Structures are given as structure tokens and as C-alpha cells.
Amino acid sequence: MSATPGEANPVRAFVAQLWGSVFRHGLPTNDKVAARTALTNFFLHIHPVRVKKSAVRVSYTLCLGGLSFFLFILLTITGLFLMFYYIPSVDSAYQNVKDLQFVAVFGDIIRNMHRWAAHAMVITVWLHMARVFYQGAYKPPREFNWVIGTFLLLITLLLSFSGYLLPWDQLAIWAITVGTNMAKYAPIVGPYTRYLLLGGDQVAQGALIRFYVLHVIALPLIGFLLMVVHFWRVRKDGFTGGL
């Protein structure tokens, strides 16, 4: 499907030009074309052109880092749909979520998916960390990528935790009440941290808007940036490879 200059049929010539303007190279019919496609495509650029065979065996990464990233993308997309309905106010939030669950077309599936994918991501990130540890993949030169990973784990937990409050049901406020009460125990800064987090003494409107902003803007943005650096370093440091 490459642009053929001598194409007589004007329609086919136009289609060829259209295709050629979007994709610089044809379908990967051989390694050479495949390599060029990978090199010139922005999205494929996250990968090196060639990788060691041992690095792509499923038994090596168990797909866990990739799955965590996939879940992050899925959460971003489903979260976007939820945002069309959800208003972060104590007066409406609960009803919005109820409407999503019972009224909006496919609203229940989107909400369920967002919820279960979030739980799944906490699990896959944990397992990813465990596989990196057991394979000693944090050893030089990858020390710092492990450090970035630690922050990614924290961000993942905070993302999940901040989202927990948003449905504004009994499960939500009491889980957050219990969770933020833990912050109280830090000497001196504890009560202040809790107040800062909740925007007050109780889990109320102040807490809802703070958790909302953290959940939909601040934490995803920080998480995304950390992921970009994480992936960049995975590429630059190379895969650890077989044991």
C-alpha cells in the first residue's frame, strides 16, 4: 500500500497519497520496512527498533509494567466519561453517581470498569514491583528507575485513595475518615497535614473538592510525568534480560 507515482486510476492515486501522508512507510512486510516504520512513528518510538528476544518473553516481565500502563490509560478514558456526569459537590455527587449507575446508558459499565481497573492497577503495580525485585532488576544502572517506581507506587495508591471519596456514599466518607485519621498520628505536623488534606476538621465539602482536584488533575499529571521518565529510562538503561 505504498504511494505509486505511476498510478493511472485517480481514486487509487488519491487514496495512496492520503495513506502515504499519514503513514510514512508501508505495512511491515519485512524487517527493514518494519524498522523504518518504528523509527518514524511517534507512538512506536517508545520502543527501541530491535529488542533482545529474551526481553520480550512473557515469562520475563509477566506483562506487569505494561499492564499497569494499560490500566492507567483505561482509567484515564473511563474517568473522562465519568467526569461528564460528576459534579464534585456534596449536594449532587451522590445523585450523579447513582444516575451513572442506574440511568445513563452504559454508565454502569463505565463506572464499574473505572472501579475495577483501579483495584487491578494497585495489584499489578505491586506485582510489577515484586518481579523487579525478585529479578534484581533494580541493580545498577537501574537504581534510579526503582526510585521513580517507588513514587509511582505511592501515586497509584493516592490516586485510588482520592477516588474512593468521590461517590460520596457511606463507604466513601468513612473509609476516608479512617484513612486520614492515620495522618493525625504524626508528631506536630500530623493534625496540620490532616487539616490541609481535608480543608477542614471533617470530611465535608472542603475535602471533596480537594480530593477531586487531586484525583482528576494533580495526581494523574504527576503520575504521567513519572511514567514518561520511567519508560525513557527503561529504554536508555536497556532491559535487564535473562537471569
Added chain:
Amino acid sequence: MATVVEGGRDQRGSVTPRPQAPISGPELANTPLVIRRREDEETVVTFPYLVWREFLAGLAAFVFLMLVSIQVNAPLLQKANVSITPNPAKAPWYFVGLQELLERFPPIMAGVAFPSFVIIFMILTPYLDRNPSRRPQDRRVAIVLFTVFVCLSVAFVVIGEFFRGEAFNWDWTLILGHPGLSSPV
């Protein structure tokens, strides 16, 4: 499992370097361990080879989540009400381990010291572990320590989630059911 291979040719026909002459004794101890499988020497094009696999993995994950989401509804209880405290009030499952710690240790330990210790220790892990080898046989201590950490984390979450009833007291009935009733309540 791992064998030293002679230099080979990859698909493009370029020659990969041959391993050095065999070394032994003190020299070996000081040499970073590089044992290669033949697979390590061979490369494949990421596109479409790897990208295709990623696509399949993503698709599988998506289909799985879709099926779960069609079958199982996310929880939604009564509207939030500060005057009605559910009993027990539990943190989300991934923090319930911390809640369990708080039940057993003074707050300053469970709520502050332990978590800070874990986070700091995690960040420092690659700098504290000076052992250059990645082979499981050579890093027994690291593996045992980490496994203990994982087991404790999982155990505390499981206890907090499934063995703590009213007022966060120990409660067998969550999983065993009430004596005299046929199914767990």
C-alpha cells in the same frame, strides 16, 4: 539453564562478539557476571513483533475487565452521613493493613514510623544492596527479606479485611458464618 554461547549471527547476518576466554579463581570473583543465553544474542524487530504482543495483552485485559464490569457492580451504599458511623469503619483494602497495624501498635509506630520506614527503605533498596549478582542463588538474604515483607503486607491486609468485625475486633464469623446459621452472614 544458562549456558555460555559462542558468538552467533543474528538475522541481519552481523557477527555478535565472542565471549572472552574462560576465567577462573579470584579473577572470576571480580568479574561482573555475564552469562548469556543464545536468546540474549538474538534480536527481533519491536514492530510488529512486540507491538502485536502488547496489543494482545491489552485486548485480553480489556475483555476481562469488560466481562467483570458487566457482571459485578461497583459498590454504592447509602448517601454519606456523618452522624451514622458504620461499624466497623474500614479503610480501602490496600490501607487496611495499616489499620490493622494501628490496632496492634501505638499510633506513632503504626501510623508514622512503620510507613516512613518502609518508604525510605524502599527508596534506598538499590543503594543498600551492594551485591552485584542478580542470580537467585547469590541473593538469598535479599530474597528472604523481601519475601517476609510481602507476606507480612498481604497477611495484614487479609486479616484487616476478612477477620475484623464490629469495632475492628477479631471476628471469625465473617468467613465461618454464625454458629447455628447455615451460611456466612
